[in-house]
Amino acid sequence: MSAITSLPQTAGSVEAMKPEKGYISVKDFDFWYGTHQTLFKVNMEMPEKQVTAFIGPSGCGKSTLLRNIKRMNDLVDGQHHQGDITIGNDTIYHPHLEVTSLRKRVGMVFQKSNPFPKSIYENVVYGLRVAGVNDRATLDAACEHALRSSALWEEVKDRLSASALGLSGGQQQRLCIARAIAVKPEVLLMDEPCSALDPIATGKIEELILELKKEFTVVIVTHNMQQAARVSDLTAFFYLGKLIEFDTTLKIFTNPSLKQTEDYITGRFG
């Protein structure tokens, strides 16, 4: 801890610093889709209740790493990995760890919103239902809380039983966020959550992220440099499956250590 220099704050952040030991730690992580290696010796520490942004050109492995944090890549045929990822004190690949319980601890919002063809209410409480919660009062309370946290409550409170597919794109994305946070995960992963949204909806979601980080550890993938600068405390720059530079957002955006990072951020390549 002592080795880290304290830096001025980025927007909304409390006190960003690059920790030695984070809440999520990735250690010497390699990953292959079949024979195609997509991640090379990634090491990073993501601190608790802060926002970490992944940036980098398309195809560099941001989504792959993000999906690995909750073992979503287990579903892909022929994948394998080396190294380890821990959340809190738990090794995610530990043989005694149930993958479903891991996935409950780590929520995820996908690039393309994917609500279920069910009612708004059933979408939000889906995670609770599959966890075996059926008590109506508990579900109602969780639903309202999640929808309020995702700034959707006022818009949908009168039509909770209407189909979620009738919502607008931005509303659907916020519904997916509500669905992810309704189970009260420890970590929230967001893969380009605003890529399909207009600036107003994007603004709402960015505000939301700053709100959410009070409760959750957030990791966000984004192609939007301004967005990364606005919402994140730490930024990781990936290139061709390697973690090139990982530091506080302020440092990355004002004074990156590597020329490659600077070129990417300023748009000279990528």
Next chain:
Amino acid sequence: MSTALPPRTESSTPGRSGLPKQAKIRGEAQVWLTGMGLALALTLAAFLLWVIVSNGLAVFWPKRITEFTVRVGTQTTTIAGELVSRRELLTNEPGKPVVSEVHIFTGNKDVYKNAFRFIDAATIIAESQPLDLIEVERLEYGNAVGYPVALKLRGADKKIESIPAEDSRFPSELNRLISETNDRWDVIKSLEKGKIGANAQKIKRLENERKKIPAGEQGVLDADIAKLKSEYQELAKQAGVLRAKQNEHKLSIRLASGESKDILLGKIVEVFQPNRMGLLSRIGFFFHRMWNFVSDNPREANTEGGIFPAIFGTFAMTLLMSVGVVPIGVLAAIYLREYAKQGPLVRGVRIAVNNLAGVPSIVFGVFGLGFFVYFCGGSIDRLFFGDSLPTPTFGTGGILWSAATLSLMTVPVVIVATEESIASVPRGMKEASLAMGASKWQTIQRIVLPASVPGILTGTILAMARGAGEVAPLMLVGVVKLAPTLPLNTEYPFVHLDQKFMHLGFHIYDLAFQSPDSEAARPAVFATTLFLILLVLVMNLSAILLRERLRKKFKTSAF
């Protein structure tokens, strides 16, 4: 390359007339070719349907009766009947005059030996349609046609009172007595099939029990059995008295050809006067006859009466088949699509499943007979119905084994349709569910299956359509020409899955090729075919309606 294209004129706007001329012409030729393919298929299908519908419906239409006066040599005879067709006989000798014939339905099979007749048109000297002619639908020998003469009523003192046809009481009295005898038939039937049947069953059960207990204690049951047997005697006597009543009164008619004929009122279904009917009463009679056909039991080697047991049997068997085939097919599809590791093996299984649809249906029948009937049914009999052996209970063809055989035959259809619809559930949706911590099975239950229901229903519709029309395998595993009772009736235990049943498809085959009088069976063949098609249509339509409702529910919005 570009030289091959005709030069574009300045005015041509791309997308409208921008297409090169040659391509347009070629495109039109293809439109014609494909359109002709469709037109051919549609024409053939429409023709087939038209033949079935027109012939099937014509059966119920009350035709007028024509009286023909025929002179052969010096002899003059008259004969009456419904005109079936007029046709010209083919001759191969060039100079010979064309012979034309009139084909008529004369009825009165008991007198004429044959209900149809061909008359040489050249011998006909007069045709008329007398209003007085009546047609009598009978329980035996088909319809009778003739002039009413008198009602012969037998009084309590065995004296016969005659009411001539000219008497003003005749029509009302005739109708009253016929509806009286028809009501009495219902009473007799419910007595014989219901009470007497139940009684006989009870006796059989007690006798079986009696066999099981030691000889010394059998006396306890003997008394009960004796009581039941005397009850049986009593009921049988009642039925006998009622049956005798049915033969009391007679209707006398005179055939157009001169013979007299007395018909027992108990044998008459109804009497009508086709030549007196106006359009409205004709239409009413048409629906009346159609309803009778749908709701009655068959008579006289199935050529007369109705097809109710066959409709019910087909419906019950198809429903039972769907109940069997859908779960199996859906589970298999889930395994293939969600659990099996996709590779050459799974691909091979998929090809095998698809090809199962190409196995001739009779092969499934043979398999059903060997496996379901003899092996499964035989084992069930040995285990649970040892008492009644050697009479088989499940070890012989029945509705359950028929449904099982057809389920096996149609399962590929359900597997393929379900697999397709499972595969089309968006990956993102499944991932989202798994990401919420749902297990694979929970995801299948809550996300994949609900979204695949329309596809599953499509598979079910196809399976039902194929299963309902299938005949060949059923002949081996449980269909019969005439089943005494329905597989679902008031007799304990109400659902009789071991019972043989009647089936519309088999009924058609039986009427058309197995009946002694194929001419008489012809109308019934068309009418039965019509109702088989209607039944399949109704079942499909209800499944389609259900599917559309579900589709609406799961419709994904365009985002």
